[in-house]
Amino acid sequence: MGSSASESAYRVLMGVLESRTGQTLSPNRIWRIEMSLKPVMQRHGITDLDALVAALVTSNSRGLLDDTVDAMLNNETYFYREYSVFDDIAATALEQLRKVNAAQRRITIWHCGVSTGQEAYSMAMLLAEQDARWAGWQVDIVGTDVSRHAISRARIGLYSQFEIQRGLPVQRMVRWFDQADGGWLAKAEIRRRIDFSVQNMLTDRPPLSRPADLIFCRNLLLYFSLPMRQKAFARLRAMAAPHSFLVLGAGETVLGQTDQFVASPRLRGLYEPADQQARRATAA
Incomplete structure (x- = not known):
């Protein structure tokens, strides 16, 4: 990692x-930190990591701090990632949620760590x-996402040719996007x-008007230490409706990560609040 000063910077x-x-x-x-931060340093006229x-x-520059943190985040995402999961949500999970919420006719979906928005747009198109x-x-x-840059891009909804081709079928591209x-x-x-x-x-x-019925938190907790991950799962459970996914x-x-959620017996890759599944087993 270079000199001791650079190790301190890392x-x-x-x-x-x-x-x-x-x-x-x-x-x-x-090892990718320096490469990721080069554009930030150039933008702010900074020569190296120690100077940064x-x-x-x-x-006191909030802009420099935001830019630095944003550059170190992994904002990898694409449309309809793991397509079979979206198929299961469309065919089964949403149908379950329709039954549970039939009286109030409301459904709330939270994309946590949404990055540049492709996942949320995938769900919006599906609905x-x-x-x-x-x-x-x-x-x-x-x-929601911690990255200001990513959220700014998500709000605009403008994607490059490369981004639009990652997971988005042509018929959906033509139907829901303009060149x-x-x-x-x-x-x-x-x-x-x-x-x-x-x-x-x-x-x-999160700015939710009611507990979330469907929460996406995909490939975000991988970057947390175990204690942080356990705290994150507790936060997710606190935001989740009793009958949720x-x-x-x-x-x-x-x-080995949390006792707040358990695997759904019906849907691969989806999880349910542990207390809800326990209640269902007791009722059976």
Whole structure:
């Protein structure tokens, strides 16, 4: 990692990331810090990591701090990631939620760690294509992320040719996006369906008007230490409706991580509040 001064800089930067986001850097991501931060340093006229750390310590610039944290985050996402999960949600999970919420005719979906928004737009498109099924219902889709840059991009809804081709079938692209300068812009009808905001899931209360029926938190907790992950699961449970589903990434599990959620017996990759499943077993 270079000189001892640089090692000190790495430690400070990793501390900044964890204190601001809860995320830790795995060894294979540490070596990428300098490469990730080069554009930030160029933008702010800073020569190297040691100078960047000095500027973070002495400067009152919120912009520099936000830019630094944003650059160290992994904002990897794409449309309809793990397509089979969306199929299961459309066919089974949403049907379950319709039955549970039939009296109030409301459903709330929270995308936690939404990054640049593709996942929330995937859900908005899926629901828009079932408009008749949800006529008379209030469907709230909320997307939150700690990255200001990512949320800014998500709100705009403009994606490059590369981004639009990652997971998005051509017929959906043509139906829900317009070609624009710089790529493809989500139609206003889809953008209006989603409320994006900057939130830290460990410390901020998400802008939900009621407990969430469906929570996406995919490939975010991978970057948390175990204590932070346990705290995150407790936060997710606190925000979840009694009859709800949690969607994690394909490589994630609740086993050994939390007792707040258990695997859904019916839907692979989806989880349910443990207390709800226990009540159902007792009733049976």
